[in-house]
Amino acid sequence: MNHCRIPSHCRLMLAICLLLPLAGCPDDPPAPGPGKGTPGVTVVEPLRLTPKLIAENNRGVGLLEQYRYDQAGKVFAALVKQQPRWLDAKVNLAIAVLNETQKGSVAVPILEEVVIADPEHAAATYCLGISLFHANRIPAAMIQFRKAVKQDPRDSFAAYFMARCLEQEQPAEATTWYQKALGLEPYFQSAHYRCWDLLRQVKKFDEAGRHMEEFSLLREHPLSVSFEYKYTLMGPKALAIRVGLPGVAGSTKRPDGPVFHPPATIAAADSLRLPAAAGLTTCDINADGRQDLFITTPVGSHLLLAGAKGKAVESFVLAPEHPLVKVTGVIAPLWGDFDNDGLVDVYFCRRGTNQLWKQVKPGQWQDVTGASKAGGADLETIDGVCLDLDHDADLDLLLIQRGGPAQLLNNNRDGTFEDISKKVGVDRSGAETAAVTVADFDGDRDLDLLLLDVAGKGPRKNILLWNDRSWRYHADGKLGDLATASLTVALAADTNADAQVELYTAGGSQLARWQRALDGSWSRQGLELEGTRGAIGEGTPRMALADVSGDGRLELLVGTSGWSAWRVPDDLQDTRLVEVADSGEHEPLSAWTPVALDHARGPAIVGMLTDGAPLTWAAGSGRFEFFSVALSGKKKGRYRERSNASGLGNQILTRVGGRTIRASSLPTDSGPGQSLQPVAVGLGGAGKADYVKVVWSEGVTQGRLDLAVGSLYRIEEEDLMPTSCPVLFAWDGTRYRFVSDLLAVGGLGYLIAPGQYAPPDPTENMLLPAGLAQPHNGRYRLKLTEPMPELTYVDRVGLVAWDLPPGWHMTLDERLATALPDPSGEPIFFRDEQPPRRVTNDRNADMTQRVASVDHRAAEVGALDRRFLGRLAGEHSLVLEFDEPLDAGPGQPVLVADGWVEFPYSQTAFSAWQAGASFDSPTLEARDRKGRWVTVAPSFGYPGGMPRQITLPLKNLPRGTRALRLRTNLEIYWDRLTIVRSESCPGAVRRELDLVEADLRESGFMVRQLKDQFRPHFDYDQRAAHPEIVDPEGFYTRLGAVNELVETVDDAVAIFGPGEEIHVEFAAPGKVVPEGWTRRLVLETVGWCKDMDLYTGDGQTVGPLPGTGRPARARDRLHRRFNTRYQRGW
Structure with missing residues (x-):
């Protein structure tokens, strides 16, 4: 039987071709007469859409939103087959086809059927226009866009394409249409650029310059618009059409009931009496899948382990004998996996020398402070963060110390830390720092640092350090009032999902929001609390950002002796906060924090009464359902540790019903201390997310589909080639x-070292x-x-x-050279080959057959360095032994090697540089007659990527050489190794x-x-x-x-x-x-x-x-x- 393999996009096109005759096309002959009835009038049954058909259409729309174009196309094709007159389904089919095949010509006949059946179908008209334009049928496209701008004069994309069609023949009119598009959408970056280009060509440089200035300003603006032939970027009329049953409307009203239940004591801790200086963090310390609580006080710590599965989510048991509670002087724990071994560790900020405790085996803890050099300064460390600040896949430490400057301890990835505070400017020339906020404030994928000055000690000078990577920072010179603002706490988050981070601060009893403008300046908005209930009051405020209502937006939780939760308006010009919940009547709280106790209901609040016991405010019935995501960069697959194993510092984008929900695994609690827990995502009443995209701290993206509410999803970074x-x-x-x-x-x-590039x-x-x-x-x-x-x-x-005479062969003088001489790229002709008689590796294993032919069964490389991509744990060597001396044959001997390499990336190179770990390119040695190994080609190079052939001419071999040795610690897979005898070939053409x-x-x-x-x-x-x-x-x-x-x-x-x-x-x-x-x-x-x-x-x-x-x-x-x-x- 013959099997014919058809690509997925071709299968979809074949299905479409079979469907097209069902509805006809513009060149079809007239339909036959209707038979009985009025001559020339066709009796058409009304289109009847059942709930099943509508649900299937909307499933197809969801598949498009998940970028599963082929599957979406099949859904719409089936619908069109069932209902050939369903025009919206045909438009959706065309949109799926255009995105799947990236061929406008394939979508054109589908859309032509729709505009013939309904000339006023605006979405079909516009989509037909962009499909014709994509197929380079510009005159035909212009006809459609002339209709489109009449059908919807407010559509900036239609005006933009009208201009695109006119550019070549009528550039002046095209400029007018671009300006119309900008009048409709001032943030249309593509239109600004086209205007600049056309005006520049007619030497209107001043006007052109204004458009280029606007174009440049919009580069970082989250609301800027540009056109691309990619779904969601082709304009609103190129989005798939959702359909609903007549008279049925979706409800977004929050369920009845309270957002939080009244406070309840934790039975196991009811006897505790906690002082005002107590602290609280949460982490799954014993890896049972449930959040535990760690309480610190000046006289000792307490650990509350979550109750056994099947118990209420608010149940805990006290663990007084746990080794971690015996550590004295703890002020703030920072939870994270510092050595990326998959087990959580903890760094204790203390009065005196800090301590790093490593979990060496599940449940077995060890103080590794001395060996790791992580003790920090001999000061009182009141807070800190553990994050991958340099994006090298490990957790670094940024510590806040009373009476001293901030301290940055870099994780060297060899089990030790190094104080680089002065080197990078975090110490602020010795000035004391009160608090730190870490976020990507400028949207360039790295983490920036906002350091707050201490109140009441002279003129305030808050500073924002922009991350220039490779442990280089520079201070923001446009902070304005933010530089001198008297702030106690600050948190950063994107509360309205516009891809731009806002800063929320508390100073005294005043709440404020700070936003960064296009020109880099910062502006302050005072936030108004609804009524007086829940106002901050006196004392040191605590702040957190969490979605507690399940609507997919973060609420601001703030308070001193209690807490209240406030809805932040999506419109950032609206400064009025609406209260969602508060902690109620109780004695003052010494600390509180959101805790992910129930993955279906979202965060609870755990707080501690001053001179009293801990309380829980469990999730109430008046909220939408959630799912939770626990991230880990600890991979089971190939690409080792390019993001930290704790999953900290990553972005989570959730698509549900055409809406984007943004969340982050950065700390969103003002502390002191740093918890480690899953990220809760509320879906606003939807039963599942269409699509979840994780943007890992290294910049690689990864997707998951159909995540339903009510569950915890553990997402490890996949084996994706970045x-x-x-x-x-x-x-x-x-x-x-x-x-x-x-x-x-x-x-x-x-990058080969900071500031040095290959x-x-x-x-x-x-x-x-x-x-x-x-x-x-x-x-x-x-x-x-x-x-x-x-x-x-x-x-x-x-x-x-190249045509070669009989008996002749060729290769090329090519390799990725890491030392001179550089390869010439010229052909090397040969007739004779001298393969090795025997090949052994550094472990004395016989690799002769492994390197005898190109069969993709390469010599085994040995253990990999799990820290650094592309590096081996030790040196890999291969000894090639030959029957005859290599310098005795005809022509010049040339080493020919087939194989592939695993490249370390710039991030890996930086991380290895910090740890003092080198990447040693292959060196070739020859054994002389006395048995000594002589270096012939030091660090000569290697196969530059995926499977390929390289060569190395051997010009300086010791006389009588019968053995060669290759040595490297790079992850190179040698597939074939042989010697050929290079000669000139005059007959080659x-x-x-x-x-x-x-x-x-x-x-x-x-x-x-x-x-x-x-x-x-x-x-x-x-x-x-x-x-x-x-x-x-x-x-x-x-x-x-x-x-x-x-x-x-x-x-x-x-x-x-x-x-x-x-x-x-x-x-x-x-x-x-x-x-x-x-x-x-x-x-x-x-x-x-x-x-x-x-x-x-x-x-x-x-x-x-x-x-x-x-x-x-x-x-x-x-x-x-x-x-x-x-x-x-x-």
């Missing part, structure tokens, strides 16, 4: 086959596997793709055919093939598969959903033909990013290869790539553009013409 060099596919006669990746040698901004080499030639690429209609077809979050800059791509086509396209994200020994493989026929992948900000090459950019080396580069490709076709030689001869193909490339690692130089922007120093005039002319597609960035 970035990759561009990936090459070749047409093999039946399909596009994966070859390898390219241009790793041209990596831009790769120099890129933009030239790489690749010998394609023999016989892989086959011509199609007289052309070789190749694809250079970006299936991962990365940028590629292609200057030239060429294809060379070189033909440079003509570049016939070079086209930049949107291709989607090919599925990455991880084979044995972590060998990466990509399948071009399968696509992975990568929702909300964000592109580095800047100008990319517009889609379409890019021949002029990639046919010559001139520094004019084609720029493309995630989910895109350059498709190239070369004319195959007309001359047939003579019998006995061999044809080999060499892909020649000049270009660069850049990943989005947090520590990669300029990793968040397209610029600065790379180059080789050639004259800029021709390059700039081509860039102005081609590189006009702006992508928003992070």
Whole structure:
């Protein structure tokens, strides 16, 4: 039986083709007469939509919102088959098709049917317009957009596309339409850029400059708008249409009942009498899945362990013999996994030397303060945070000390900590710090530090330190009144889910909100509490941010002797807070904090009465349901520890019914102390979340679908490849086959130490596997793709055919060189091969068969360093023994190696640099006649990425060499190792093939598969959903033909990013290869790539553009013409 494999998007297209005849198309013949009845009048049954059909449509919409385009398309296709006259379902089908196939031409016939049936269907008109535009049918698209702007004169996207259609022929009118779009949507960043470009061309530089200024200001604005052919970014009329039954409306009214139950004592702790200076934190200390409570007092600590499963969530048992309660002088515990072993540890802020207690085995605790050098200064440490402040996958410590400066202890990842406070400026030149707030205030994915000055000690000077990474900070010079404000506590959060963090502060009895404007300045808004009930009052306030109503928005909890919860309006201009709940009548509380006791009902409050016992305010019936998420960067898969194991500092974005809910695993309690608990997410009455996206602290995103309320979900960071060099596919006669990746040698901004970046080499030639690429209609077809979050800059791509006489073979002088000499990229011809007789590794295991052929069964590398990606726990060596001396044969000996490498990323390099751990490139040694090992090529290089072949000419071998040794601690998988004898081949024929086509396209994200020994493989026929992948900000090459950019080396580069490709076709030689001869193909490339690692130089922007120093005039002319597609960035 023959099996034909059809890509998912092709299966969807096939289903659509089968459906189209059901409803006809514009060129169909007239329908037959209606038979009996009025001549020329067709009796049409009214469209009847059942609850089942509507539910299925809305399920399809949900799949679109989860970016599962293929599945959504199948749902809508089935609905159209059942109800061919259901126009909204057809529009939804077209939207799914456009997003799945990225081919506007496929969606066009579906939408044409709708506008013929209903010319006033506004969504169909607009979607037909953008589909025609995508298919480069500009005149036809303009017809639709002329209708669209009449149907909805307020649609800024329709006006924008009206201008796009007019740009080439009528630029002045196009400018007018862009300005209309801006009148409708002032934050339309794409329209500002197009205006700038058109006005610049007619030399209206002042007006153009104003648009560029607005364009630049909108780069960081959370409400800025830009158009992309991606779902949710194509305009409101390109969103799928939800349908409801007539007369049935959804309710968002909160359930009846209280948000919190009245306070109840904890039976096991009823006898405790806690002083006013008591503190409270929560953590699952014994790993039973339930939150425990740790109480600190000046005279000792108490541990309340959650009751056994099946008991009430508010039940606890006192654990007086636990080793942690015996630690004296504790003021504030900081809970986290400091060594990333999967077991929670604790850092005790104390009166005197602090202590770090490690859980060496489950339930077994050990004081490791001395060995870890984590004791800190000999002061009273009143608070602190443990977070991955430098984004190197471990928890660092930032400590607040009474009478002294803040102290920053860097986790060295070798079990020790180092005080770097003065080095990075956290000590503020010795000034005392009262409190710290950690957040990503500027939205650039790293954590910034707000340090509050001490009240009553001279002029106040709060400072905000912007994180420049690599342990570099600079102070914000635009704090204004925030710099001198008298503040006791401050918390940061995005309460209205607009992707911009606000700062909430308490000073005295006054609450305020601070916002950062586009120009970087800060403004204060005094917050008004509804009535007088729940006002702060006198004393030191405590503050927390938590969703306690289940509506998906954070409430502000604040109080001194008690607490009250206040709803924060989504409109940040509204300063009136509405009370949701309060703690009621009771004696003063010494401390309180939200605790995730019930994952279905959301946070409870646990508080401690002064001179009394702990109380719980359990979740009441007057709230929507929740689910909880416990995050961990401790991976079970391949990519070890690129985020901290405690899951701290990550963002959680939840999509439900077209709405986005934002949450964070940063601390949202003013302390003292830092709890560790799951993040509660309320869904506002929905039964499940359509989609949950985690943005890990390293910047990688990960999704989960269909998370239902009522449960705790433990999400470990998946084995996702965070970035990759561009990936090459070749047409093999039946399909596009994966070859390898390219241009790793041209990596831009790769960090090797703080402030030091590896120099890129933009030239790489690749010998394609023999016989892989086959011509199609007289052309070789190749694809250079970006299936991962990365940028590629292609200057030239060429294809060379080498015809070799009988008996001759070739390889290339190529490798990722880490020492001189650099490879030339030139061919190496040979007739003779001298494979090793025996190969053994550093563990004396025989690896001869493992390295005898390219079979993807590489030599075993030994133990991996679990701390650092791409590094081994020890040195891996291979000894190659030969029957005959290597210097005795014909020609020059050349080492040929096939294999692949696991690259350390910039973040990994920084982390290893801190720990003093080196990445040692392979060194080649030869054994001389006396048995001594002589270095032949120190740190010469390695295979630069996925499976490929490299070579090393051997020019300085000791006489009579019969053994070679490779040594490295890099994670390199040697698949084949052999020696060939390089000779000149006068009969070899070189033909440079003509570049016939070079086209930049949107291709989607090919599925990455991880084979044995972590060998990466990509399948071009399968696509992975990568929702909300964000592109580095800047100008990319517009889609379409890019021949002029990639046919010559001139520094004019084609720029493309995630989910895109350059498709190239070369004319195959007309001359047939003579019998006995061999044809080999060499892909020649000049270009660069850049990943989005947090520590990669300029990793968040397209610029600065790379180059080789050639004259800029021709390059700039081509860039102005081609590189006009702006992508928003992070």
